[in-house]
Amino acid sequence: MATQILDCDFSPYQWLSEFSQQLPAGQTGAAASFIGTMRDFNDDVSVTQMTLEHYPAMTENYLKKLEQQARDKWPLDDCLIVHRVGHIEPGDAIVLIGCWSAHRRAALDACAWLIEELKYNAPFWKKEQRPDGEHWVSENTDGH
């Protein structure tokens, strides 16, 4: 059970590997994960770098609540949410969600639910650096 906000680059695959090794062997039958990485374009415009701002105390609280809600809704063996803040380059991981359960449906559904809830409600804000200057991203796209 973990939520983590990081201000430096991280390897989501390493996090998944290390986190899954601490789960009790033989109990977990399914793992589902989502990894969001930074693109070098948005709406056909080049994006060279990005800054992610957050509201530290509220964001930490919100991610913990989100994880608890997912665990209340589905029988998860464990759950991991990692999110970047600060300076981000194209190709860097922005968000990692991992869900582990005895059977696939709970892990898959919880993972899909968590990323949608996070995108629409967690207090993070992206500012993109484009060729014509800095721009705040106005809103997240619907279910893309």
Next chain:
Amino acid sequence: MPIQVKFFASLREQLGRSDTEIATASTVAEAWQQATNDEPLPERILVAVNLDYATLDSAIKDGDEVAFFPPVTGG
């Protein structure tokens, strides 16, 4: 105890500050008016009281932390 008011992201830049204090206010909307000297309220604004989402008519009291921010864009 004063009420702490915080602004984030594009709203922080538009207002030119990240936080301020006000002596007293009974609702979130009133806190906005006092903290910004009656700046017009942006059309799409989110608010939080003591780190939980709230609404403009939510009641607040001395010592609370009120935050205003634009739609979120994480993930």
